[in-house]
Amino acid sequence: MLVLVVDSSTPAVTAALVEVTAAGVTARAQRRTVDARAHGELLAPQVGAILADVGIRPADLTAIVAGLGPGPFTGLRVGLVTAATMAQVLGIGAYGVCSLDGMGHPAAAGEPVLVASDARRREVYWAVYDGAGQRIAGPHVDAPVVVAQRARDLGVTAAVGDGAHRYADVLGLPLRDEPRYPDPTALALLAAERIRAGAPGEPLTPLYLRRPDAVAATARKPVLP
Amino acid sequence: MADEPLILGIETSCDETGVGIVRGHTLLADALASSVAEHARFGGVVPEVASRAHLEAIVPTMDRALAEAGVTIADIDAFAVTSGPGLAGALLVGVAAAKGYALATEKPVYGVNHLAAHVAVDTLEHGPLPEPAIALLVSGGHSSLLLVDDLARGVTPLGATIDDAAGEAFDKVARLLGLPFPGGPYIDREAAAGDAGAIGFPRGLTAAKDLAAHRYDFSFSGLKTAVARWVEARQRAGEPVPVADVAASFQEAVCDVLTAKALAACQAHGVDTLVIGGGVAANSRLRALAEHRAAKLGIRVRVPRPKLCTDNGAMVAALGAHLAAAGVAPSRLDLPADSALPLTTVSV
Numbered sequence: 352m353l354v355l356v357v358d359s360s361t362p363a364v365t366a367a368l369v370e371v372t373a374a375g376v377t378a379r380a381q382r383r384t385v386d387a388r389a390h391g392e393l394l395a396p397q398v399g400a401i402l403a404d405v406g407i408r409p410a411d412l413t414a415i416v417a418g419l420g421p422g423p424f425t426g427l428r429v430g431l432v433t434a435a436t437m438a439q440v441l442g443i444g445a446y447g448v449c450s451l452d453g454m455g456h457p458a459a460a461g462e463p464v465l466v467a468s469d470a471r472r473r474e475v476y477w478a479v480y481d482g483a484g485q486r487i488a489g490p491h492v493d494a495p496v497v498v499a500q501r502a503r504d505l506g507v508t509a510a511v512g513d514g515a516h517r518y519a520d521v522l523g524l525p526l527r528d529e530p531r532y533p534d535p536t537a538l539a540l541l542a543a544e545r546i547r548a549g550a551p552g553e554p555l556t557p558l559y560l561r562r563p564d565a566v567a568a569t570a571r572k573p574v575l576p
Numbered sequence: 577m578a579d580e581p582l583i584l585g586i587e588t589s590c591d592e593t594g595v596g597i598v599r600g601h602t603l604l605a606d607a608l609a610s611s612v613a614e615h616a617r618f619g620g621v622v623p624e625v626a627s628r629a630h631l632e633a634i635v636p637t638m639d640r641a642l643a644e645a646g647v648t649i650a651d652i653d654a655f656a657v658t659s660g661p662g663l664a665g666a667l668l669v670g671v672a673a674a675k676g677y678a679l680a681t682e683k684p685v686y687g688v689n690h691l692a693a694h695v696a697v698d699t700l701e702h703g704p705l706p707e708p709a710i711a712l713l714v715s716g717g718h719s720s721l722l723l724v725d726d727l728a729r730g731v732t733p734l735g736a737t738i739d740d741a742a743g744e745a746f747d748k749v750a751r752l753l754g755l756p757f758p759g760g761p762y763i764d765r766e767a768a769a770g771d772a773g774a775i776g777f778p779r780g781l782t783a784a785k786d787l788a789a790h791r792y793d794f795s796f797s798g799l800k801t802a803v804a805r806w807v808e809a810r811q812r813a814g815e816p817v818p819v820a821d822v823a824a825s826f827q828e829a830v831c832d833v834l835t836a837k838a839l840a841a842c843q844a845h846g847v848d849t850l851v852i853g854g855g856v857a858a859n860s861r862l863r864a865l866a867e868h869r870a871a872k873l874g875i876r877v878r879v880p881r882p883k884l885c886t887d888n889g890a891m892v893a894a895l896g897a898h899l900a901a902a903g904v905a906p907s908r909l910d911l912p913a914d915s916a917l918p919l920t921t922v923s924v
């Protein structure tokens with residue numbers, strides 16, 4: 352079963368094709384561009400390119416997996432709307448996976464690991480995974496100093512993700528280079544059971560974690576300056 | 577005509593998620609989901625709230641449009657989407673959606689200018705637009721006067737507001753008068769019972785010295801301030817505010833300037849057709865005054881019905897159909913959302 356995977360929750364804009372079989376999930380093609388300001392421009396051409404790489408048409412897809420974030424909202428929505436609209440046209444299921452799981456699951460190495468991605472405004476989106484790659488805390492959004500304390504409390508011994516690299520000084524944890532961004536094969540693996548079962552598609556609701564910035568007009572603002 | 581392509585248009589530049597379907601000049605579907613109620617308590621559109629609402633609404637609104645037109649998505653020949661101007665995050669949802677649909681159906685997509693789409697929508701009501709024409713586009717987000725010489729390839733901006741948009745002035749004056757958001761329809765309703773000549777509010781940028789530099793530009797900030805001063809003086813004196821008279825006098829000042837400048841542009845360019853679009857085009861006084869004044873000059877005024885004046889997907893589809901008929905090349909899949917897309921760019 353050929354499955355399209357998209358993730359736009361970090362500065363890395365990712366589109367990948369994976370093969371999901373009874374035995375496992377294997378990568379077939381991937382395009383990734385790291386550019387925090389161009390998710391809207393980059394994703395669709397990348398999807399077109401990987402379809403061409405493998406020589407298939409959209410109608411050959413069995414399912415679509417999308418990283419639900421958390422991530423900076425504007426870019427995150429590009430991946431989700433792309434997945435939702437394509438799935439609608441093709442009449443196939445779209446499945447959401449927490450994007451941090453796409454780093455925490457492959458990072459599993461016997462001891463707890465922190466995954467942190469850049470949330471801007473001097474905060475990180477984060478989660479902690481146990482030695483088997485199961486999420487045991489998060490996803491949350493917090494200042495790095497808060498995350499450092501929580502990670503210590505949870506016995507974390509290493510950190511991954513672009514947010515962990517950016518705030519390495521504050522976190523004070525040994526860093527691992529990979530995975531730096533959500534891994535599409537891992538995202539597909541985490542949705543594989545649903546894909547194999549032909550489970551109904553899901554509404555792709557972003558893990559926003561923050562309320563929209565908006566000031567309610569509680570009192571009437573004077574119109575005169 | 578059945579041999580014309582079936583075009584689906586997507587609009588998400590502000591707080592309306594619109595999906596429209598047209599064939600040539602025939603409107604087949606105009607589905608809309610609005611987040612306006614979510615913004616009302618903020619007294620204006622909150623961009624992130626609008627973007628979130630677009631993401632939730634796009635797939636169901638598409639389903640409704642297809643059902644309304646009685647077609648399947650496989651029948652669509654090309655997609656069109658507002659690529660700007662508008663709220664950046666909101667535009668991005670529509671542009672990404674249009675690309676998703678285009679990718680999955682292997683059909684082309686046109687990224688189009690929202691303002692040009694406001695002009696094109698009139699072709700669904702009144703047929704082909706004579707060119708050149710003058711277009712007056714007035715809403716909460718824009719107030720522009722354009723010379724439409726070639727709607728498929730480029731329009732010439734003649735003037736625009738130098739401060740508030742016309743619709744914004746309606747919203748602010750409505751707030752002063754204790755009327756709900758968005759203010760346009762409430763002002764219009766109140767004004768119907770008021771005396772438009774009761775208070776002589778200022779007409780921005782109409783004095784001879786202003787006309788030299790701003791012949792076709794608008795300014796509504798001074799008018800809004802004048803209304804605020806007038807109302808506050810009444811309130812300070814402990815006198816009741818004659819809401820209907822203030823609404824009517826304010827509305828008259830706005831409509832007077834808009835129609836005077838639009839018709840002056842028609843005369844200066846030897847144009848006999850004026851198209852009015854945007855949410856403020858739904859204002860009853862603007863329509864009546866424009867028609868009254870234009871008739872004396874032998875100018876024809878074309879105003880689409882109110883539902884087509886406000887933001888919708890049909891207008892985007894109408895422009896897409898016009899581009900396809902004119903043989904304009906579709907956009908590339910890396911087409912960006914451009915919050916400041918200039919008017920001279922009709923499609924990207």
Ligand SMILES: [Zn+2]
Nearest residue numbers: 694715854887
């Ligand atoms: Zn508009």
